[in-house]
Amino acid sequence: MSKRFRNILTPLIALLLGIIVGTIIMVATGYNAADAFGALWGGAFGSSYYFGEVIRQVTPYILAGLAVAFAFRVGLFNIGVEGQFIVGWLASVWVGLAFHLPKIIHLPLAILASIVAGALWAYIPGLLKARFRVHEVIVTIMMNYIALHFSNYIIQHVITNGKERTPNIPDSASLASPWLQSLTQFSRLHWGIVLAVICCFIMWFLLEKTTRGFELRAVGYNQDAAHYAGMSVNKNIILSMVISGAFAGLAGAMEGLGTFGYIAMKSSFTGVGFNGIAVALLGANSAIGVFFAAILFGALEVGALNMPLQAGVPNELVDIIIALIVFFVASSYIIRWFLERISKKEAK
Amino acid sequence: ACGKATDNTKNNTTGGNKGNTFSVGMVTDVGGIDDKSFNQSAWKGLQEFGKDNNMQKGKGGYDYLQSQSDADYATNLNTLSRQGFSLVYGIGFMMQNDVDKIAKQQPKSHFAIIDAEVKEPNVASVLFKENEGSFLAGIAAGMTTKSNKIGFIGGMESAVIERFEAGFVAGVKAANPNATVDIQYAASFTDAAKGQAIASRMYSSGDDVIFAAAGATGNGLFKEARDRKSKNPDQAIWAIGVDSDQSPEGVVTAGGKQTNVVITSSMKRVDNAVKDLSTKAKNGNFPGGKTTTYGLAEDGVGLAPINPDITNKADIEKAVSDWSGKIKSGSLKVPATRAELKTFSAK
């Protein structure tokens, strides 16, 4: 077994193990596993509609995953993606509603607003980390709540007059595409996926190919050495949070300008930001890994919606399977260890 | 599996009620069908409707889908309509936009939306006069309070909760002009801890009746009320429930005997509305494009039975029935907003 083959095989085995344990749970609790997986598959890829919905769901996950992964690469744990996502969503809708402009200006402007908002929201924990060494985990958790309450307030008292949600944004600021929708039987697939894929590329290129990325990674690995080498550790910490927040904010625009076209008050968090953590970690904090992890996540989640109706299986089961897959991927050391033993035996 | 699923949807995308089997499905928000609130009530109505019409749970009969996030509403609504359900409910104003869009895309399918209006010919909109039910709750509160201080805990500020608030305050004023209402919003429908903290503050500052229109946040109110009651059985403190009859949440053992701290609940009979609307649809009278408002007169809102532990239970029941009469007859218009409340006078 070649090393590369083993590297590809490992996550696949983790996936398989997750499915196997999921099956065991279903059998043990008296559900029909075959039906359940059939329904899961059908609900994700059974028709172009569902396929479109999967991609739609994948879009913000990619960006939220990139946001978490990017900060991680620079040694920071951004639990605040959720909050940055919310302010990005809010900003995109706000700009979408506030102006009447031709699409060619309006849409980019609204997207830009989300990026700036997310970046600014992440700038605060970045700055506090750099200036005062305040732990970013606490600050970002707090910033999540602040984002939640402020966005609710702004929706209700600034953008609207006491309403729970904003009006729909005009077409000129929308990512929605009648063409994509018609391709997928009226799914909510929108152009955001293109942006998300571009962002994967940007993250990869920025980190791996540019001098800036060289600095960011160096700071992530060894701040002292980075300082010695003449890099500004503080600047790079702030920058990494800002870029991370920008991705997260853009993820918000995917909802604001794409999926929903408005923003509503929220009683609690959306969960996109927290799923972003899982996506990033599942994807080993690399751009390509995040891309595939988001697809897995999105497909499982959208597919799961079909399970109660088609197979009578609670869709929480999918959360269990996702969790198990994350577990097994995380524990891939042990899988690798097994594979190595097997290949050694083969060699003998 | 792939091919099979595609076939399914192809056959069913036309949707609508062409065959003679009528089926009905609903999509809940994240709360699910036992949120002790309107999802639960809606599901109850659907089940009763199913039973009355010898339908089975599942495809071709009646069923529901629970959403895991706001993004799932559209997918779920679509799924149900694609699976051939003759009528698909969106439960909650949050689904307004999605119902609107999907109704346009699938003009032959029938949809209904609860708590919001969608002006499409294939959508029936259902609104409730929550203010009328909570007006009666206000009457009960105003007649129960000894301290003349009453609390109102709102979930998140919204038009629906504002109707609860305005109606409640109007009811209190009508029954007891000396009473004041202490209003606080928790900014959440899910935060029991906050509900409890607010309730604690209210009881501590002398409020003896508290009404929570706040979803699961209200759990905190009942917890606080039960705790206080069991600690101090002589203390006369009360809570009022919302949406469904929440009296089970008020049961508490105090001073060795079982009692209940819930006076009554301001009920929102989504079940009645769902049954009513489903029956109409089944009989071919689907009120597409129309908004039906269910109030006291239509049995769409109401008051749960008054707690027998209340000493002046009979008086309250009498007052409630008097006021209901006035409301049903149209001689009393219960305020639905704070603005309307300002000019309201109960004569």
Next chain:
Amino acid sequence: MEYVIEMLNIRKEFGGFVANDNITLQVKKGEIHALLGENGAGKSTLMNVLFGLYQPEQGEIRVKGKSVKISNPNIANELGIGMVHQHFMLVDKFTVTENIILGKEITSGGRINLKKAEKEVREISERYGLAVDPQAKISEISVGMQQRVEILKTLYRGAEILIFDEPSAVLTPQEIIELMQIMKTLIKEGKSIILITHKLKEIMEVADRCTVIRKGKGIGTVNISETNPNELANLMVGREVVFKTEKIAANPKQDVLDVKDLVVKDARGVTVVDGLDLSVRAGEIVGIAGVDGNGQSELIEAITGLRKAESGSIKVNGKELLGFSPRKITESGVGHIPQDRHKHGLVLNYPIAENMVLQTYYKKPFSKSGILNFKEIYSKAKKLITEFDVRTPSEYTLARALSGGNQQKAIIGREVDRNPDLLIAAQPTRGLDVGAIEFIHKRLIEQRDHGKAVLLVSFELDEVMNVSDRIAVIYEGKIVAVVNPRETTEQELGLLMAGSNRKEAGEGTHV
């Protein structure tokens, strides 16, 4: 003759790589037995096997003649084997006492009885002459004291056989003298010692016998009384080694580094560089001699911009650099071989190649308008790897995977290649074997001969005396004397470093 320890035909592999290949080591009771070998020869591995940290694939261990199986450090402890590790095994945040009693706590009623423990620590420390403050935190005491704590840990556990893995690599000359004394005391108390060191002088001074290993294989055991340093070195490396670094006389020119009245505070806010003056001229090597903690580290950090100076002036080629960022200082022609290669010198998770451009990645040809040019980076790395004899599988290998000596060579290659006017080398040969040391000294002198200014900081008096053209003695944050290495003695330097003034110290001429 009675052997306390016998390791017979030990073989230890790391995933196919044979670190110990059929090595035999026999230690007599009451002796100091030296273990000698190049970096990576397998000394630490062998000792870790003895201490129960590794399990050998093959071979037998006997303690006092009895065959034993040492499957974990607990068993080693019970057998009376204690080890002072090459990299200290101390918990920074704990006190001296806590570190010593860890795992064998003194309790009363389930609670650690610190008072009693401290008393016990004090008793042992007095008995063996190992002065420590039982209540001090490890992070606040000197390296020398940390080592004494390490020794106390083994004694506290009643060790009869002590393993010292490169104990002197991190010590100052004074501390080394103390350590030798301590070892002699321990022998007198009936202990046996296995000593690993790269310093032949130490072996000659204290050891009774010496076992030499080379590339994982045992070469043999010799009696110290019957050998000399040259023979030992030749045994170890397998070729002739030159000790006294050959160099022509210096030809110094203009001042390159000119430090005036520098004041620097350390992390705790104590003034540790206190009005220091120093100059280094083009074409000379100035060595800084001093006892650790007299401001050497802070001086270098201030010159290289890693630490803010309070006041004074630092000029390089006449340009004031005080308060400049490390980047600006690097660009003004300063190269720096840092004292701690893992902390500052390398990004261990970067490939060697990327470490080679750690300060120059943003410049042509390694990048253009912000985009890295990997082709250039890797071809540069390849060139440096050959030129500086960095032993690595490839330029793609992570720096982490290289041995310390090779990591050091990579850093030196990088710094020298940038062609700085001033090269600062802090402890450039710490922990390296004689072969590697020889190589590095040659490179420093080569720089000097190319007309560069070199500032060398080292706790090794040998090194300072051999390599420098002038020696500046630092004491309490000031340069207290500048002497010519050819006209001074170790004794004189030692006294100067201890704070006595020149007159008392002797006659050395002023340079």
Next chain:
Amino acid sequence: MSLMQVLMIIIPSTLLWAAPLVFTALGGVFSERSGVVNIGLEGLMWVGAFTSIVFNLTFVHTFGDATPWVSLFVAMIAGAIFSILHAVASITFRADHTVSGVAINLLASGLTLFLVKFIYNKGETDIIQKGFNKIDIPVLKDIPFFGKVFFQNTYWVSYLAIIVAIIAWYIIYKTPFGLRLRSVGEHPMAADTMGINVTKMRYLGVIISGALGGIGGGVYAEAISSNFSHATISGQGFMALAAMIFGKWHPLGAMGAALFFGFAQSISIIGSSLPFLKTIPSVYLLVAPYVLTILALTGFIGRAEAPKADGVHYIKGSR
């Protein structure tokens, strides 16, 4: 309102709000002091909340008034058992601790909600009849002023939380176990050379954190929410994580931080009825607890340093 009245409202509500966080944050302290990062605290609370409610509902007739306590004990056991998953993954299988923690969170919420559906055939449980009730602490309640403010209308679990925090401090700082636990989190190799079983200590650290996280969830469920649903545990685990860091990985610090959060929340709730705060938009009061926390961190608390080997695998023989 008089100051006394204000305090009589704020203090008990602070204590109640903080109680689940204190337990859970202490759990975090044990785990991270042993060197295992635990962002799975939220998941452990899910498990604790779920088991305590299910047990309480099922056995209320068997155990009577002792039910909440027995249920809490069961929640503790369940949390401990569940946390073994995290221990196995992050210690034995060398999973990244954060990834494993995320998996714990996902798994806990998925599994408990799935089980609720499986057991009750609905999405959330009924209300428990016997939860933790308000009490006055005997004797102490009669202390002038303090008695009224601190020891009336409060909950046993709040005081238990404080007592457990003190016990945790004692264990971590005064006993051989604590010394070993900390050594393993700071420098596992050093501990290993001293004959301490690093793996065992880390397992214990994680399992204790599971037990305490389970208690935290159980306390929330039985003292506050009274039932179990998808909304019962929503972010408390992350707040506990914040409290742990805020408290610099110190048991008493974590307790103090949790109390601070509770205090800030209570202030924001009572704020709307204080005359001078009545006029400002409610959003400022809503975010006040979070803003205060950030300010406190920036202004007074500053740098917090995790145990040195927190999140670092100990692999024998590596350096």
